[in-house]
Amino acid sequence: MKRSIACIALTLLPLFAAAQDRRSDDYVEYRQAAFTAMGWHFKKMGAMIQGRAPYDALEFKRRAEAVSALSQLPAEGFLPETQDTQLATRLKPEMWYQKERFDTYMQDLITATAELAAQAGAKDKDDLRSVYGSAARQCKNCHDRFRESD
Numbered sequence: 001m002k003r004s005i006a007c008i009a010l011t012l013l014p015l016f017a018a019a020q021d022r023r024s025d026d027y028v029e030y031r032q033a034a035f036t037a038m039g040w041h042f043k044k045m046g047a048m049i050q051g052r053a054p055y056d057a058l059e060f061k062r063r064a065e066a067v068s069a070l071s072q073l074p075a076e077g078f079l080p081e082t083q084d085t086q087l088a089t090r091l092k093p094e095m096w097y098q099k100e101r102f103d104t105y106m107q108d109l110i111t112a113t114a115e116l117a118a119q120a121g122a123k124d125k126d127d128l129r130s131v132y133g134s135a136a137r138q139c140k141n142c143h144d145r146f147r148e149s150d
């Protein structure tokens, strides 16, 4: 009886291991999806600021609020287990021994995008240029240090 349980456990072991891998891949896909959605709205706001798209205060505010909410999501995707992912990732491996710095950048992003959402709705888009720029700087700070270039 004991033996057959042990056998079953051994048979199931690779299944658990596979489920574990799959789970860490899910986290990688999740964080990339969160960044992609954030980038989508952020770019559309940039086009308005730069005059490549007509400025619409309500649309800008809706997008700024989306970015602010989305900025809180990717952090959960940086699970240590994702270091062994087989998926393509642009995360630089050195992040794992500079995690505190990374977390600070993430927090700075959350703060800057909350400020952008708070000021969004302004009649004149030029009033948003500097607050948009300061959110964009948070993207760049982290990408320069922790994201592989193309």
Ligand code: HEC
Pocket: 028, 031, 032, 035, 036, 038, 039, 040, 042, 067, 088, 089, 090, 091, 092, 102, 103, 105, 106, 109, 135, 136, 138, 139, 140, 142, 143, 146, 147
């Ligand atoms: C704290 C660090 C950090 C901040 C802040 C940050 N990013 Fe990223 N971003 C990353 C990392 C790391 C990846 C790669 C994730 C992966 O491939 O697993 C990434 C990926 C992306 C992607 C996915 C596609 C690609 O090029 O890899 C987009 C789009 C993106 N970021 C946009 C933004 C925008 C827009 C902002 C600011 C509003 C921002 N990010 C802020 C770290 C950050």
